[in-house]
Amino acid sequence: GAGVSQSPRYKVAKRGQDVALRCDPISGHVSLFWYQQALGQGPEFLTYFQNEAQLDKSGLPSDRFFAERPEGSVSTLKIQRTQQEDSAVYLCASSLSAGVLETQYFGPGTRLLVL
C-alpha cells in the first residue's frame, strides 16, 4: 500500500524566502509528526498532530516555523524568511492511532537547502 509521501523531495531557497513542505500521511492515520534532521545527526522532533489538532509544537525552533493539518490528513510545514541554519532534511511520519507506543511510519523527507 501507499506509504507516507512528501513533496517536494528537494527544495532550494534563497535566504529570506518562504517555503512550504507537504506531507501526505498513510490514509486513515490519526497521528502525524514532523522532524528536522541536520547533516550527520539523528532526526529531531518538531511538532505533532492528532487529527487536525496540533497537540505539541515544542520542537519548533522559532516562530518562523508553522505547521497545519486543517482536515486531519495532509499537513504542511511552512518556514518563513528562511535562514541558512534551516537547511536540513524535513521528515514527516504518521501512525495509525494516538497511542504513544504506535509505530511511526516515515516519508522519504524533503531536503531543504537555503542559500
Add this chain to the structure above:
Amino acid sequence: DAKTTQPPSMDCAEGRAANLPCNHSTISGNEYVYWYRQIHSQGPQYIIHGLKNNETNEMASLIITEDRKSSTLILPHATLRDTAVYYCIVRARTGSGYALNFGKGTSLLVTP
C-alpha cells in the same frame, strides 16, 4: 525517557550476524526498547521493540538483558542492504510525549 548509549560505528561482513549493542542503564520498569534504522536518503524505518522478553520478527531479533540495562539488536545474516544508521530508543507508555528521541545511533557498514 531513559538515555541510551550506542557505539558510533560498526562493521560486519556480508552473511554474518550483525550484533548492535545499546546501553540503557537508567531504564525504568514501564519503558520499552525500540529500534529504528535509516538507510541513506530514506526516512527511518521501524525494526522491532520489546519490554522484558526477547523478541524476533522477520527483520531482526532483540535480546534484552535480565536487568534490562542493555540490549542487542541482531541481524542474523547481514546483507549489503542492511548498511544503515541504527537507532536504539527507549519509550514509556505514559509521560514520554509523542516524539521519538533518536540520538546519533550506530552507523553499520556491511562489507562484501
